[in-house]
Amino acid sequence: MAQHALARERLFALRETIARLEGKPAPALAAAERGALAEGGKTPRRASLPPLAFGVEYLDEALEGGLPLDAITEFRSALSRDAGAASGLAMAVAARLQKQESDAGRLLPLLWVGDAVGTLEAGRPYAPGLQDFGLNAERFLHAAPRKLDEALWLVETAVESAAFSAVIFEVRGNPTHFGLTESRRLSLRARAARRPLFIVRQAGAEEASSAAFRLHVEPAPSALRPLPGESKLSGSIGNPIFRLTLEKGRNPAPLCFFLEWNPHEREFLPVAEPNLVRPPGEQSAHSGAQLSASANGPHRPQAMGALLAFERAS
Amino acid sequence: MRLTALDELAERLGLKKEQGVAEARAMYPTLEVAEEDPAADRRLLEAIADWCDRYTPLVAFDGKDGLFLDISGCAHLFGGEKALLKDVLSRLFYMGIDARGAISSSPGLSWAASRFGQGGVIEDEETEQVLMSLPVAALRLEAQTVDALKKLGLKYVGDVIDAPRAPLTRRFGPGLLLRLDQALGREEEPVSPRRPVASLSAESRLIEPIGTEEQILAVTRQVALSLQPSLETRGIGGRVFELVLFRVDGRVFHISVGASQPLREPKFIAGLFSERLQAVYDDLDAGYGFEILRLNVLRHDPFNAAQADFEGDRQGEISLSAFVDRVSARLGADCLQSFQLRESHVPERAVITVPVMDHLPRRKAAQDIQPPFRQERPLRLFATPEPVEIMLAEVPDGPPQIFRWRRMQHQVARSEGPERIVMEWWIDGDDAEARDYFRIEDETGHRFWIYRRGFYGGEFDPRWFMHGVFA
Numbered sequence: 001m002a003q004h005a006l007a008r009e010r011l012f013a014l015r016e017t018i019a020r021l022e023g024k025p026a027p028a029l030a031a032a033e034r035g036a037l038a039e040g041g042k043t044p045r046r047a048s049l050p051p052l053a054f055g056v057e058y059l060d061e062a063l064e065g066g067l068p069l070d071a072i073t074e075f076r077s078a079l080s081r082d083a084g085a086a087s088g089l090a091m092a093v094a095a096r097l098q099k100q101e102s103d104a105g106r107l108l109p110l111l112w113v114g115d116a117v118g119t120l121e122a123g124r125p126y127a128p129g130l131q132d133f134g135l136n137a138e139r140f141l142h143a144a145p146r147k148l149d150e151a152l153w154l155v156e157t158a159v160e161s162a163a164f165s166a167v168i169f170e171v172r173g174n175p176t177h178f179g180l181t182e183s184r185r186l187s188l189r190a191r192a193a194r195r196p197l198f199i200v201r202q203a204g205a206e207e208a209s210s211a212a213f214r215l216h217v218e219p220a221p222s223a224l225r226p227l228p229g230e231s232k233l234s235g236s237i238g239n240p241i242f243r244l245t246l247e248k249g250r251n252p253a254p255l256c257f258f259l260e261w262n263p264h265e266r267e268f269l270p271v272a273e274p275n276l277v278r279p280p281g282e283q284s285a286h287s288g289a290q291l292s293a294s295a296n297g298p299h300r301p302q303a304m305g306a307l308l309a310f311e312r313a314s
Numbered sequence: 315m316r317l318t319a320l321d322e323l324a325e326r327l328g329l330k331k332e333q334g335v336a337e338a339r340a341m342y343p344t345l346e347v348a349e350e351d352p353a354a355d356r357r358l359l360e361a362i363a364d365w366c367d368r369y370t371p372l373v374a375f376d377g378k379d380g381l382f383l384d385i386s387g388c389a390h391l392f393g394g395e396k397a398l399l400k401d402v403l404s405r406l407f408y409m410g411i412d413a414r415g416a417i418s419s420s421p422g423l424s425w426a427a428s429r430f431g432q433g434g435v436i437e438d439e440e441t442e443q444v445l446m447s448l449p450v451a452a453l454r455l456e457a458q459t460v461d462a463l464k465k466l467g468l469k470y471v472g473d474v475i476d477a478p479r480a481p482l483t484r485r486f487g488p489g490l491l492l493r494l495d496q497a498l499g500r501e502e503e504p505v506s507p508r509r510p511v512a513s514l515s516a517e518s519r520l521i522e523p524i525g526t527e528e529q530i531l532a533v534t535r536q537v538a539l540s541l542q543p544s545l546e547t548r549g550i551g552g553r554v555f556e557l558v559l560f561r562v563d564g565r566v567f568h569i570s571v572g573a574s575q576p577l578r579e580p581k582f583i584a585g586l587f588s589e590r591l592q593a594v595y596d597d598l599d600a601g602y603g604f605e606i607l608r609l610n611v612l613r614h615d616p617f618n619a620a621q622a623d624f625e626g627d628r629q630g631e632i633s634l635s636a637f638v639d640r641v642s643a644r645l646g647a648d649c650l651q652s653f654q655l656r657e658s659h660v661p662e663r664a665v666i667t668v669p670v671m672d673h674l675p676r677r678k679a680a681q682d683i684q685p686p687f688r689q690e691r692p693l694r695l696f697a698t699p700e701p702v703e704i705m706l707a708e709v710p711d712g713p714p715q716i717f718r719w720r721r722m723q724h725q726v727a728r729s730e731g732p733e734r735i736v737m738e739w740w741i742d743g744d745d746a747e748a749r750d751y752f753r754i755e756d757e758t759g760h761r762f763w764i765y766r767r768g769f770y771g772g773e774f775d776p777r778w779f780m781h782g783v784f785a
Contacts, residue, residue, distance in 0.1 A: 081722065081760055088693055088785020109634065109675045123694035123782055127653035127665040132690050133785065139675045142651045142667065143641070150645055157641065163634035219759035219785075221727065237730050237755050240785045261785070 049194055052097055056259065056270045062251045063213065067093065070194045071212035072187045076201040076247070078216065083122035083202040085219040087170065088133070089242050090198045091125075092261040092268070094166045095134040097196070099266045101165050108165040109139040111158050113151055118172035118202050119144065134263035148177055155197065156186060162193040170200040174207050183209040206247060214248035223260050223271070239263070241271055318350050322412075352378070362411070363508060364566035367558060368606055369402065371515065372507040380429075382421050382505045389417075395435045409564050421505055422497035426452035426471075438499070445497055446472035453493040459486055471497075512556070512610030514548075516541040523562050523603025527591050530559070530607070534587050537609045538580035551576025551617035557587055559598075560606035567598055571643040574671045575635045576615040582636070583609075589643040631674075638670050647671045659688070659735055661695065661781065689733045690753065692763040692782030699779035702764060707778075710770045713752045717764070719780050724756040732766075747776075753784065761785070 051066035060066050067073050073093075077086035094110050101108060112125055127137040141164075145151040151169070158167045171178060183199075187210035190197045199211065206214070220241040224232035232238075239260050246255040258271035315335040317324075324345070329338050339345055355378060363381055366373045369392070372384035385398065392398040395417045406413040416427035418436040427433055427444060430452040436444050445452075448471050450463045463486070468474055474482065474494060483491055495501035518537050524530060534557060545551060555577075556570040571586040591598070641650050651667040652675060658664050705716040705723070713729035731752035739746070749765040756762070761784035768776035 081720075084694060084760065084783035084785055091693065091785070120697075123692075123696045126661075126692055126695035126782060127655055128661075129691040129693045129695065129782070129784075130653075133693055137653050137655065137665075140653060141670055141675070142653065143649055144651070145645060145649055154641060154645065154649075158637060161633045161637040163637050219761065221757075221759045222755060222761065235728055237728050237753050237761065240761065241759070242785075243759075 052093065052100065052196070054259070054268045055096075056268050058270070059257060059259070059268075062246060062249070062255050064250060067196070068212050069097075069196045070191045072183060072190055072197045072199060072210055074199040074201060074209065074211040074214040074248075076204055076206070076214060076216050077218070078203065078205075080121055080203045082218050083118070083200075085240075085242055086202065086217040087122065087125075087168075087200050088240060088261070089215070089217050089244070089259075090168050090200045091130070091133055091135060092263075093198065094168060095263070095266050096268070097166055098136060098139075099134075106165075107139065108163065109141050110135070111141045111143060111164045111167045113143045113145065113155055113158070113167065113169045115148075115151065115170050115172050115202075116144065116146060118170045121172065122202060132263060134261075134266045148175055152178065152182055152186075156189055159186065159189045159195055159197050160193050162195050164195065166196045166198060168198045168200060170202065171204070172202045174201075174204050180208050180210065183211065186210070187212075211248060213246065216245040216247050218243040218245075220258055220271075239269075315347075317347075355379075361565065362406070364568075365560070365564045366402070367509075367566065367608075368560055369398065371509070371511055371610075372505060373509070374505045374507055376425065380425070382424075384505050384507070385417070399433075399435060418499075420496060420499040421503050422454065422493065423499065425454060426497055441498060442475065446470065446475060450474060453490070453497055455490060455493055459490060462486065463490075510612060512612055513614055514541060514544055514552075514611040515608055516544075517558075517606060517608035519606050520604070523605045525600035525603040527588075527595055530591065530604070531584055531588050533607050534609060535580050535584040537607055538583040541609060541611070542578055542580060545578040545611070545614075545617070548614075549617055550614040551578045552583070552611040552614050553577075554611070554613040555583060555586065556610040556612050558606075558608040558610065559604045560608075561600070562602045562605050565599075565601070569594060569598075570612065572639070572647060572671055573635075574638045574642070574674055576617045577639075578617060582639075585636075586639055586643045589640050593644050635674060638674065642669070642671045658738065660738060661691065661735070663738075689730070689751070690784075692761075693785045695763075695782040696780065699765070699781045702778040702780050704778045707766075711750060711766075713754060714764065714778065717778065719762075724760070724762075726754050727757045728755045729753065735765075751781070 049069045051063070051068050053060045053066035054063070075086045075090045077083050098108075098110060114124065125140070125142060127140070130137045130140055143151075143154055143158075145154050148171075151171075155167060155169045158164055186197055220243040222240050223238040224234060225236040225238040227233050239262050241258055241260045243258055244256070249255075260269040260271050262269055317329060317331055317333045317335060317338060320329055320331065327342060329341070329345075335347055339347075359375065359379065359381070363373045363375065366381060366383055370383050370385050370388045374382040374384075376382050383402075385395075389395045389398050392401055399415050399417050403413055403415055414428045414433050416424045416431070416433040416436060418424045418427060418441070419438055420441075423436060423441060423445065426448050427436055430448045431444060449469060450471055450473075451460050453471060453474075455463075463469070463474070468477070471494070474490070475498075479491055492501060496503045516537050518533055518540075520533070524533060552573065553576055554570060554572050556568055559567040559569070561567070569587065569590055571590045573582075573586060577583055577586075638650060647669045650670040652670045652673055653665050654668055654673070655665055656663060700719065702714075703718040704714045705718060707714040707717075711732055713726060713731060715726050717724055717726070729752050732750035733752075734748055734750050736748040737746035747768045749767050751763060751765045754762045754764050762780060763782040763784065764778060764780055766776045766778050768774060770776060
């Protein structure tokens with residue numbers, strides 16, 4: 001009996017440790033806090049930050065309310081040519097966040113930290129385009145560090161300073177010096193400063209990291225431009241649509257869905273049935289090789305689903 | 315080859331400047347001749363000038379081999395003019411430099427006395443007396459004038475000093491009398507310092523030299539603390555700070571940092587240098603240590619005392635400027651940029667980047683200026699448009715159907731355009747080819763911004779370029 005109690009005690013202790021690691025209130029801790037509140041003690045030190053909702057019901061449900069604003073969220077594109085979509089989604093989320101903040105009366109700038117090669121590969125953020133996309137170009141800062149360790153220092157300092165509504169860090173592939181340790185460090189900084197960090201990974205493999213969520217982004221054929229009335233202008237290119245796969249999150253099943261971004265209203269719209277010419281992922285008739293950017297190591301088939309932890313890709 | 319400079323021994327042997335090397339060798343076969351290296355000489359002189367900064371911030375070059383130090387108001391710090399001169403000369407002597415010097419109330423007289431006379435400190439009343447006995451060359455005249463004066467028998471300054479002025483001017487031009495007046499102190503002669511003069515500076519002279527980063531920062535902080543009251547009295551804060559480190563053996567290092575907002579808090583100033591030192595410490599050879607640390611304020615702005623207002627946004631603004639300063643100090647001011655829109659319809663000219671350091675984002679939201687009506691612009695733009703190989707396109711001005719970009723073939727599913735952008739004739743000239751831009755979506759949903767330069771049916775076939783990607 002005594003042994004049983006001891007085992008239970010250890011189990012609770014472990015649960016609490018895990019809960020603390022995950023940044024969630026442990027059951028026992030939560031009870032203690034409530035007790036303290038009831039006694040009229042101090043309010044708990046940290047009120048939990050409300051997450052940023054996508055505004056799409058089933059998606060927010062799957063994300064337990066939305067993207068956490070004190071953690072890392074990773075937007076990954078498997079191929080170089082999908083980099084536009086991945087950065088687009090990150091900017092859309094940032095624009096939504098900016099709108100939410102300016103509604104609350106805060107006008108904080110946004111920082112984009114670009115990787116040198118990634119900028120060559122996918123181009124530099126273009127201010128008039130940012131405006132068209134729903135962002136405020138005046139409060140958009142662009143940083144171009146020369147080396148990865150400079151970039152990591154810059155990102156860490158930026159998150160720590162809490163001067164930005166969000167920091168977006170674009171990185172290409174899975175560099176060796178940006179592994180689990182570094183992402184853990186950044187994640188702790190983000191939690192301490194209560195600011196979000198978005199990582200846009202161009203042409204990268206899945207990798208164990210401290211990101212709370214990782215979304216795989218692919219472009220999908222865009223919506224049609226609306227005409228007065230209910231009709232749509234055929235053959236036009238309207239709001240962008242992304243195809244997202246929730247690769248990492250609390251939801252065990254990989255979730256796949258389409259999302260439309262409306263830059264004028266700065267809101268996401270669910271897309272029931274995109275007008276696909278060809279199912280995504282399938283090779284187009286004239287496609288070349290679909291290879292991810294070479295990292296340190298041979299290209300492996302992508303593991304998903306049954307795996308619990310990924311080995312280091314970098 | 316000719317001799318350009320001689321040491322004392324060679325002078326004593328009777329060798330002259332401008333003498334042929336072969337001739338000198340014939341006279342003294344054991345003569346050692348080294349080739350002149352003007353650049354190295356200049357570097358040495360600059361190093362000595364840097365070192366002289368310890369006495370006064372106003373140091374100016376004088377030709378190839380001299381320095382002017384404006385010591386007005388500095389001499390008392392070193393125990394008087396005599397002691398100052400002795401200090402300079404003896405320190406230089408122990409560094410292995412044979413230097414002469416003179417202190418007087420005019421640069422011209424000091425120049426004459428140190429090069430042709432005894433040097434030392436010359437009082438105002440002795441001016442004429444000292445100058446009289448010097449040769450006319452001591453007046454910094456051109457060689458031609460000196461020769462002409464000598465021919466007339468006017469060998470010493472004393473011969474010229476009392477001569478009637480009008481004939482002298484007529485004969486030798488105004489230069490002679492100007493130099494004479496400058497030497498006598500009748501004519502002001504400004505000395506232009508080689509480095510910008512700091513608006514404020516404070517320094518710390520250390521008994522025990524320091525070398526480590528922490529020590530340098532600690533002393534910097536102390537020095538900044540002593541600078542604070544003067545900044546406060548003037549109501550200013552520094553925008554550009556310079557830390558001057560004097561090494562024991564005479565080398566001098568300058569490290570400067572900028573701030574995006576006027577600063578006067580020692581903690582922040584030292585913080586900036588801590589970032590900068592991180593970046594440059596490896597290049598900073600501490601050697602036997604630094605003996606003097608000076609903090610200069612090179613640029614300053616009026617300081618707006620921080621006052622919290624009802625919006626409570628102040629904290630964010632302070633942390634932003636602190637962040638910008640830290641990054642600029644460590645990675646350079648160009649690393650962080652913000653965008654400014656320009657009125658141009660050529661895409662790459664519609665926006666320029668400026669260092670955030672100089673243009674912090676404005677606090678109040680500016681009235682959103684509606685851009686002129688135009689087609690949608692891409693989210694990301696390539697710095698240089700990339701050539702695209704077109705397999706199939708509608709002629710004369712339709713969109714492409716199949717194209718190849720970065721070795722990938724894309725089948726166009728939908729397209730919008732063309733949007734014709736004519737180049738700016740006042741920049742590109744009249745014959746610059748217009749561009750037709752298309753928004754293109756391929757079968758898998760990738761959206762591109764492609765343009766065609768030139769027209770079909772012209773002299774050359776048009777070329778196609780990829781200019782940007784949409785989300």
